[in-house]
Amino acid sequence: MSMDVILAGFAAMLFLMFLSMPVSVAILAVGGIGGYLAYGMPLVETMGGVVWGTLNNPVMTAIPLFMLLGELLLRGGIADKMFDAFAVWLDRLPGGLLHTNIATCTLFSATSGSSVATAATVGTIALPALKERQYPVRPALGTLAAGGTLGILIPPSVNLLVYGSLANVSVGQLFLAGVLPGLLLTGCFMVYVALAYPTAAKNTVKVKIPLAEKRALLRHLIPPGVIFGIVMGSIYGGLATPTESAALGVLAALYFVWRSGRLKWSLLELCFAQSARTTGMVVLVIVCALLLNVTLSMTGGTQAITRWITDLGLSQISLLLLLVVFYVVLGMFMDAMSMLVLTVPIAVPMVTVLGVDPIWFGVFIVVMCEIGLITPPVGMNLFVVQGVRKDGGDFNDVIWGAIPFVIIMVFFAGLLILFPDIAMLLPNLAAG
16 A cells, blocks of 8 residues: 555545544544455455454453543532632632642543543633632633643543553553653643733632641542542552553542432433443544554555655654644644544554654653644634633633643643653653
């Protein structure tokens, strides 16, 4: 297969998506038709075995469990108390409650694994408090949209899990690789807030809260901390696989929801139904992407990509900088999961031939997907934050509030390229 055919197929997928065709249908159409034209029905028939093998992969079972974990935290009222706890400790920093937005998103990300859930949950809680204290609108919306993106980077991340399945790399190592970049990116956001909006809380009347009361509120940070410790500790302690750790996290979340008095059948029914919907969408896209992988492998597409990159004579840094530009542009028109499953089969062979570690590349590509979540016109988190506003304000407020964070994330991607140990330090330490 020539590169012209591969690029034509990729362009056809993008064209079908721009016509509002579902992502899974666009990928399946190109992969299925390409396989049929190359090998006829025998190749198409063998794709059934790929689907069966994919759905029987134990890693796939972790997806609905992590989705359910996020739903329980979202509906169980745990996030509300997290925001209250952070608010009393961070409101005196330059930027005030804007730091609380980012901190709450970070901790919620460490248990939910979903950017949309993070942005929607924290936005619903934070916006009324920010409006009451007369915080400027754009930075308030921007911190919520950008903070929500951390949900697909800080483990347990569904996007890292999906990448692990598509690239056939260790999910445990990917989770470990996402910890330090996620925390550093959080720090970059908070430094920017402190420098850019030091007087954002000038209209807020400071109420002195007794230290004992502030300490008492810290107990609300225990549930997400315990869940994160159970999920990550069981993986790296050798006690559980990622799927089993997700199940343990769900059990812990059920316990904390029960302790809060909100564990009712109606809540469980809502959580199960929403988790099933989201899981069905994700798994369908993954299966279609794997069918495309079959076509690329059987027709020599992967080898053609490898030869093409080798013949170009690009260095690692040159190729990765080109990918930064490519993903920023692609993220303007495509959601994060679609970007991931569409490009991983093509991008991973391209970068590995130049010696790029696939674990590191998983973190890099998820950071680029994060940028896509807050770049107009199709930034999912922008619409989520706009949707939870009660004042029906101008959508441009969300866009302009998020743009500085897009710039920060692009520079952070550059830091990842220049200093790969940001992502690889913990996996390398764990490997001895």
